[in-house]
Amino acid sequence: MADDLFVKRAETFIVEHEGFYYEPKTFVRHKEESYFETSLLRNNGSICVGFVPRNENSGVVGWTTSSYGVEGSGELLREGELVLKIPPFSAGDTIACSWDKKSGLVNFFLNRERLGEQLVAPVDARMFPA
Numbered sequence: 001m002a003d004d005l006f007v008k009r010a011e012t013f014i015v016e017h018e019g020f021y022y023e024p025k026t027f028v029r030h031k032e033e034s035y036f037e038t039s040l041l042r043n044n045g046s047i048c049v050g051f052v053p054r055n056e057n058s059g060v061v062g063w064t065t066s067s068y069g070v071e072g073s074g075e076l077l078r079e080g081e082l083v084l085k086i087p088p089f090s091a092g093d094t095i096a097c098s099w100d101k102k103s104g105l106v107n108f109f110l111n112r113e114r115l116g117e118q119l120v121a122p123v124d125a126r127m128f129p130a
């Protein structure tokens with residue numbers, strides 16, 4: 001998967017994956033909390049963002065064991081389970097993901113509005129943004 005991710009324009013750091021363009025805006029990783037957000041630039045592909053185990057390099061975020069994610073087509077996912085149908089993403093949307101390692105709470109936001117319920121990851125989980 002890493003082979004088909006690349007920086008499109010270095011000055012604005014636009015990432016393309018399978019024809020879908022997005023612009024990472026913020027990434028914060030503290031000892032107790034991880035947070036990142038991205039804004040979608042175009043509607044011509046598919047995207048899924050969230051948290052995965054350290055060595056996860058196959059499968060879709062949220063559909064694999066110990067992963068949590070949101071798909072641009074409108075799905076909130078937890079470890080291979082569809083938790084909730086959500087509004088699909090479109091150009092101009094900002095998607096944010098947060099994980100509080102101390103409490104295990106995982107949250108997803110679309111344009112600053114929380115998507116569905118808080119998900120709970122094991123407190124001892126070792127997850128990374130994806």
